[in-house]
Amino acid sequence: MGLEIVTKDIQEGARAEVSRIKTEADAKASEIINEAKDVQKKMLGDSLAKVEEDLQKLHQQVISSANLEVKRITLNKRKELLDKVYSQTAExxxxxxASKKEELLKHIINKYEASGARFYSSKASEETARKLSSLTYAGNVDCIGGVVIENDDGTIRFDFTYDSILKNVYERSLKQISDTLYG
Structure with a gap:
């Protein structure tokens, strides 16, 4: 009987040890599971925050890009309209x-011919310009009207073509024209 009692004591001790180890293992497993859940929650929260931040940045980029595109389109349309105004003015x-053209040409020649020795004009204005000026006629230039007056050695040229005058007035008045058209 002594051996059975020893065996029984060993078995009860082993069972108690198994039960204790199982309880410790369950507690440790529960602790690990809870830590894993906490880590998972933190990672999920961090991931959501990162995704929200990335979405905010993407949203801002899309809005900025759209605003730039709208500005580009608006500026292109304004330029088209200003170019159209310029073309219509040239037309x-x-x-x-003819009487207005002659009057304008006469005014330019009278005011500036003393500064030169020869002049150029458009083919269409040649006859009128020759009639109005005492300077030597030097040939034609490609323009809608007006004259180019040049000194003897050709080092100084005064461009009084309507094209040049229009361009200068247009460039000086561009802001005012734009403000008038677009407010």
Missing amino acids: SIKSMP
Whole structure:
């Protein structure tokens, strides 16, 4: 009987040890599971924060890109309109009555011919310009009207073509024209 009691004591001790180890293992497993859940929650929260931040940045980039595109399109349309105004003004000058063109040409020649020795004009204005000026006629230039006056050695040229005058006035008045058209 002594051996059975020893065996029984060993078995009970082993069972108690197994039970203790199992309880410790369950507690440790529960602790590990809880830590893993906490880490998972933190990682999920961090991931959500990162995704929200990335979405915010992407949203801002899309808005900025769209705003730039709208500005580009608006500026292109304004430029098209300003170019159209410029072209229409040039066409208005071309279609001026001959008497107005002659009056304008006479004013330019009277005011500036003392500064030169020869002059150039458009083919269409040649006859009128020759009639109005005492300077030597030097040939034609490609323009809608007006004259180019040059000194004897050709080192100084005064460009009084309507094209040049229109361009200068247009460039000086561009801001005012733009403000008038677009407010």
